[in-house]
Every structure is written in C-alpha cells, then in structure tokens.
Amino acid sequence: MSSETKQILTTDGIPLEVSLKKAEKKNKIKAFLLVAPLLLFLIITYVFPIGEMFSRSIDDKMITNMLPKTFKEMEKWDGQELPSEEVFTAFYYDFKVLVEKQEHGKLGQRLNKEKNGFNSITKKLFRQVKRKKIDESTSIKKQIMKVHKRWRNVEYWQAIKRTAPPYTMSKYLKGMDMYYAADGSIAQVEEDRRIHRILWLRTLEIAFFVTLFCFLMGYPIAHLLATLPMKYSNLLMICVLLPFWTSLLVRTASWMILLQQQGVVNDFFVMIGLVADDNRPEMMYNKVGTYVAMTQILLPFMVLPLYSVMKTISPSLMRAGKSLGGTPFVAFWKVYFPLTIPGIGAGCLLVFILAIGYYITPALVGGASGTLISNQIAFHMKQTLDWSFASAMGLMLLSGVLVIYWIYNKLVGVDNIKLG
Amino acid sequence: MSKNPEFVKFDKVDKSYDGKVLVVKDLQLDIAEGEFITMLGPSGSGKTTCLMMLAGFETPTHGEILLDGNIISNIPPHKRGIGMVFQNYALFPHMTVYENLAFPLRVRKVEKNEIDKKVDKALSMVSLSGFETRMPAQLSGGQQQRVAVARALVFDPAVVLMDEPLGALDKNLRESMQYEIKHIHESIGVTVVYVTHDQSEALTMSNRIAVFNDGKVQQLSDPAELYEKPVNSFVAEFIGENNTFNGEVVDIANDKCKVKLANSEILANPISVKSKGEKTTVSLRPERALINPTDKMDNMFTGKIEEVIYHGDHTRVRLNLLGSSEFILKVPNSTSNLELKVSQDINIGWDSTDARALDPK
Numbered sequence: 001m002s003s004e005t006k007q008i009l010t011t012d013g014i015p016l017e018v019s020l021k022k023a024e025k026k027n028k029i030k031a032f033l034l035v036a037p038l039l040l041f042l043i044i045t046y047v048f049p050i051g052e053m054f055s056r057s058i059d060d061k062m063i064t065n066m067l068p069k070t071f072k073e074m075e076k077w078d079g080q081e082l083p084s085e086e087v088f089t090a091f092y093y094d095f096k097v098l099v100e101k102q103e104h105g106k107l108g109q110r111l112n113k114e115k116n117g118f119n120s121i122t123k124k125l126f127r128q129v130k131r132k133k134i135d136e137s138t139s140i141k142k143q144i145m146k147v148h149k150r151w152r153n154v155e156y157w158q159a160i161k162r163t164a165p166p167y168t169m170s171k172y173l174k175g176m177d178m179y180y181a182a183d184g185s186i187a188q189v190e191e192d193r194r195i196h197r198i199l200w201l202r203t204l205e206i207a208f209f210v211t212l213f214c215f216l217m218g219y220p221i222a223h224l225l226a227t228l229p230m231k232y233s234n235l236l237m238i239c240v241l242l243p244f245w246t247s248l249l250v251r252t253a254s255w256m257i258l259l260q261q262q263g264v265v266n267d268f269f270v271m272i273g274l275v276a277d278d279n280r281p282e283m284m285y286n287k288v289g290t291y292v293a294m295t296q297i298l299l300p301f302m303v304l305p306l307y308s309v310m311k312t313i314s315p316s317l318m319r320a321g322k323s324l325g326g327t328p329f330v331a332f333w334k335v336y337f338p339l340t341i342p343g344i345g346a347g348c349l350l351v352f353i354l355a356i357g358y359y360i361t362p363a364l365v366g367g368a369s370g371t372l373i374s375n376q377i378a379f380h381m382k383q384t385l386d387w388s389f390a391s392a393m394g395l396m397l398l399s400g401v402l403v404i405y406w407i408y409n410k411l412v413g414v415d416n417i418k419l420g
Numbered sequence: 421m422s423k424n425p426e427f428v429k430f431d432k433v434d435k436s437y438d439g440k441v442l443v444v445k446d447l448q449l450d451i452a453e454g455e456f457i458t459m460l461g462p463s464g465s466g467k468t469t470c471l472m473m474l475a476g477f478e479t480p481t482h483g484e485i486l487l488d489g490n491i492i493s494n495i496p497p498h499k500r501g502i503g504m505v506f507q508n509y510a511l512f513p514h515m516t517v518y519e520n521l522a523f524p525l526r527v528r529k530v531e532k533n534e535i536d537k538k539v540d541k542a543l544s545m546v547s548l549s550g551f552e553t554r555m556p557a558q559l560s561g562g563q564q565q566r567v568a569v570a571r572a573l574v575f576d577p578a579v580v581l582m583d584e585p586l587g588a589l590d591k592n593l594r595e596s597m598q599y600e601i602k603h604i605h606e607s608i609g610v611t612v613v614y615v616t617h618d619q620s621e622a623l624t625m626s627n628r629i630a631v632f633n634d635g636k637v638q639q640l641s642d643p644a645e646l647y648e649k650p651v652n653s654f655v656a657e658f659i660g661e662n663n664t665f666n667g668e669v670v671d672i673a674n675d676k677c678k679v680k681l682a683n684s685e686i687l688a689n690p691i692s693v694k695s696k697g698e699k700t701t702v703s704l705r706p707e708r709a710l711i712n713p714t715d716k717m718d719n720m721f722t723g724k725i726e727e728v729i730y731h732g733d734h735t736r737v738r739l740n741l742l743g744s745s746e747f748i749l750k751v752p753n754s755t756s757n758l759e760l761k762v763s764q765d766i767n768i769g770w771d772s773t774d775a776r777a778l779d780p781k
Contacts, residue, residue, distance in 0.1 A: 316508060319475075319506070320511075320512070322496070322497040322498045323498070323502060324498075324503070324575070326524075330498075330527055334523070
C-alpha cells in the first residue's frame, strides 16, 4: 500500500468529495432559501431596531457637529484655566456659521442641559454676532469675554469640552439616577430625586413576586392537568388557556371592574362582613392591583411548560418512591419535584422576563405605586419625547433580562429548560 | 425455619373501578413464605390489579388482604415494607445507581456505613458492582432491570412484587434474566409475587402459578401440573400448545369416557365432565401424540399431512385428522429415519389419559 491516501472517484471520475459537496450544496441553498424570509424578518424587526436604539441611546453628535473647529483647538487645551485665543477664535467662527444657519438656539438649549446659564449667554453672543459687533481683526477672546462674565468663567468652557465626544453614556447614567459632574466624574442625584432606582427595584420586586405567585398557583394546576383523565384535563386546559383567547385589554379592564372600591370583590367582602362598607380597601391603583392582574395574565406561561414536563414523568416513579418506603411527601420532594425542575425553570424564566417588561396592565391598574420601568420608558417616548433616554432604559432592561438568563444558565443550565 | 403457608392471604377480595364491572372476583389466594408465585393471565384479567392491591396502590372494594396475619388494607404503601419492580423499571432518572439503591435505606434512616455495605451487596448480587456512579440513562435495558431488582431487594423486604419486569427486554436477555431472578430468589429466600402474561416465563421461574382470567383464578398449581393437567379449557388453551376436539360425552366409566365427535369417537380422560350427554372440549398436547404408535395406545387414527414446518430442534406437522385440519404434531428431529411429506397418510396414536375432557369452549 502506498502511504498517500488515494482519492476516491465516482463512476464519472469526479472526486467523491467534490461530488458530495455539489450534491449537498443544492440542499443547503434550498434550506437557506426556506429560512431566508424569517431571517430577513428578524433582521428588520429585531436586529435593526435594537441597533438603532443603541446608537440613539449613546448618540451625542449634535454639538460635535456644530462646533468642529472649537473641539479641534480644544484638544490642545488642558482644561484647567481659560482656553487660549485660538479656541475662542475657533468657537467664534463655528458660532458664526450656526448663526447663519439659525441653529444657535439649539446649541444654547443643548449646552444649557450641560450647565445652567448657557441659554442666556449664547443669546447675548448671538446679538453681538448678528450686529457684526465683533471685530475679527483684533483679539476675539477679549471681545467674547466682554459679552458676558460667564464667558470668562472656565467652568462654562469645561462644559463645552465635555460635550466634545460624539458618544455619551449620560443617558444610561440618568437611568440609574447618576450624572457626569462638572469635573467629569460620575455623581449621584440627590436622594429625593432618585426616581429611576426606585422603579428598577420595584420592577424587580413585582416581577419576582408575580413569578412566585404564578409558580405557587401554577404548580398544582399543572400537576392536576397532567394526572387527571383526559376528559377532565381537556376541560381544565381550556380554562387555563381561556385568558389567551381574550384580549389583554379586556382582561385588564375586567380586573378594574372587579377590584375597584365599588367593585365586585369589595361588594362581596362587605356582604360577608369582612370589611365595613365605609372602609373598603383599595385593591387597585396600587401594587395589589398589579400583582393580582399580572399573576392572572401570566399564569398560563407558567402552567404550560410545567404541564409539558409533568406529562412526561411516569406515575410509576411516585409509586416506586412510595413502595420503597418514602412517605408521600418524601416521594414528592425527592423524586417528583427534582424531575419538574426543567419545567419550573422554563416557566419562571418566561414569567419573570415577561413580567419585567410588562406595560399595559400596570399602566391601567397600577396607579402611582404600581407602575414599572416600562411605564417610565413609555412616558419618555410619548410625553417628554426624549427617545434617546427611552432607548437607553429599554436597552438596560434588555441587558438585565440577558443577565438573568445568564445567571439561570450558570445555575441550572439552559439545556434543562423545557418549553414544550 | 417454619414457613408460614399463609404469609400473604387474599381473603374474598373483590375489586371494581367503576362500580359496574368486577375486575377481581372473590379472590381467595394463599401465598407461602419464601414462595415464588406467578400470576399469569391475558391483559385485563385482573392480575396487575391484584398486585397493585397488595402493594397498596389500590384498595380492595371488598374483602381483606393479610400479610403475615395482619390486615394491611388500611396501611399506606410506604409502611408495608413490600419491594416492587415496575414494568418500566421506574428507576429515578435524576439519581445515580448508588442513590437509587440508597433511597429506600435513606428514608429508613439507615447509617451511612450500613447503606454502603447493603448497596454493595445488592449490586454484587445482580453482578453490577462498579456501576454505582452511573445514571440510569447510561445503562442498557438489562442493566436497568438488574438495578430495579436490586433496589427492590436492598432493604430486605418480606415480599417482592414484580410487575412484568422483563416485558421490555429482547428474547435472549429475557431468558437469561429469568434464570438470574430465579437464582436470586433461591439464594435469599424472599417471597416473590410475579406478574406476567408470558407463559414460558411463568413456567420457568415459579414454584406455583395462578392462572387468571376474567377476574378469577382459573387454576393454582405448580408448573408441571399446570401444563400436564389443566383443569379447564381456558388453562389448556392458554398454557402451551393444544389440540382440541369438541364433542359430546356418550359413555362414561371410572377414569375413561367416550366422546362422540362429528363423525368418529375418541376415548378421553374425564376431568370436568360427570355424565352422559354433556358437551365437552377434549384437549391433547401435541407432543403426546405419536407417529406409528407401537405400544398399546387406546386411540389410534390415520391422518393426512397438510403441512410440514421445520423448526430446528423439532418439526411441526399439521394433519387432517378426525375432521379437523388443525391437528398439530411435534416431531423431535433426532428421528432422522422419518420421512414426512405433504399429503402422505400416517398413523397417529395417544393415550386416553393424556386426552383431557374439559368444559366446552
């Protein structure tokens, strides 16, 4: 035998490998074409918007584009004392261009966000430039410094320099109630203005408890579904799935009817004498309402994965556990429960992730103390129109979910998830 | 050691699931200590229900079950101390072999050292030493079966129940496992109640066999007697192969009776017929009929060969005999001098004691 491997040829004399590749290529192309529409759909509706959101959330190019010459000269400035004549000159020419384009107002507004007081001094400078009072043949620095005393204050120039980078993390910091201080370090918002952190914590808390309630209620239901004879379990399954067939809005609205102070539940409590008529408890527009409605709405997402896992557990395992001497509880805890963990993992992950980004239900029944971070995102999208901030918070939510998924993967392993 | 002949006792047990049909009817069954008893029957005959009642997963609708003289109907399964091997092994898939075997010991709060010793012993008994850390999914069917047997025995139960434990194995493995279980039983002397629908399994393994049909025990006897002396036509039909003749008793005296068939008469052994005029089914094992009988056999007929099927160790010959073309003969292949050809006429004979006149089908 020769040491070199012989090439195997097909009957036509083509090498086998080439022939195989050729034969498989067709199938590969076919397979790709079949999934191509879905791929395209995902790119358009998922990857692209997320990328867009990301770039919007860190975008800070406005001033960078408005003051190109200034920032170029500022590179040489150490930022400790007032900038040099060149910086002032460059700023003047940049500003002149803006005045011609009538964009000086935008600059003032944007800089004002960085440091209060910019609005008025840019307006003053604008009037000077408009009336051509600035003599370009002598020192521009001195003339600008004369316009307003703040132009002589180094802090304002530092503020301009801070806006130089085209990208900023300030929106993300704002989402965590932090901001860039004057010296560029990260500082905390005063304690009484930290609204976002409260919202994040509340979102986590509500998502956690909704998941817990769903688990506590869903586990027995799923077990019943998996063990009942077919004719009863089908009926029960329909009851579980019924919420899926009703509009989310309708379901939330019906909870409003039930839970309001003059609502059905309160009427019933009064009727059986549990509460006094003039002391009806508030069960809506607070956390209670959010808990009740969200648990009911998300329950099927817990029941279905649990059911599909429980269905596969042979009843003889529990019997074996008992016949070997385990009490019913031991047999359940040592045998049945560990086998349902994949379902528990899938159900909890599903419910938690859905709950953490829930919007419409908390918005309608949550009131002030029952709203979640997603309501805040919607608020910034619709009311303040600060889309970049909304995008930043959306991405923070997304990365939070990914972190939870990662932790879950580390603890239990994603292979253990069973969704159906 | 005095053995209790009524170690397990079913006392007039009835069982109904829906209140309309009795699955088990008036069951009276005593099982001796250390006995290997098999409940054999077609599916739906009530044998598994009996096992489940003994294990405690079903309660008798009427009657009592006694274990060593104590009524156990109200004792929950986990307090009965009965080991059980399930149809699909029911090994805990999330536990290693060791943990599976340790489970019954751990719930009994046995010490760690003791657990190790017992698990070791049980595993070596089923020749699976060294498999402690494997997961059940990493074992073959036969190995899983052994683990299940070891687990049912590891806590030294008084009774072990086996519910068609070999049903999922292939034929060769099943046969070797039959011997293995039989030997384990012989060496530790535990009482075994075994359920199967496979008659050869039952015949191989058991001390006694209870044949179930229609919720009732049809016959309870040792394997040889069950095969040789079936008491009714169901048992004769269910156990082994069987040639049957339907006819009417025309004469009966002592241990012989004359049965009139469609156009001939044969002599038979009256088992369940008492008087003239009764309808009967005569049952004859294929190997009891001989070709060219030399001895004085009291039934001698001539038949025509319809089909010859070669089976390796023996040849099956289908004959047209006494108006029936379904008469089967088993001829051992040692007699090479025999030339069997289709449509050849041959002489057949059998003893009337082997032809058992049973209840009509």
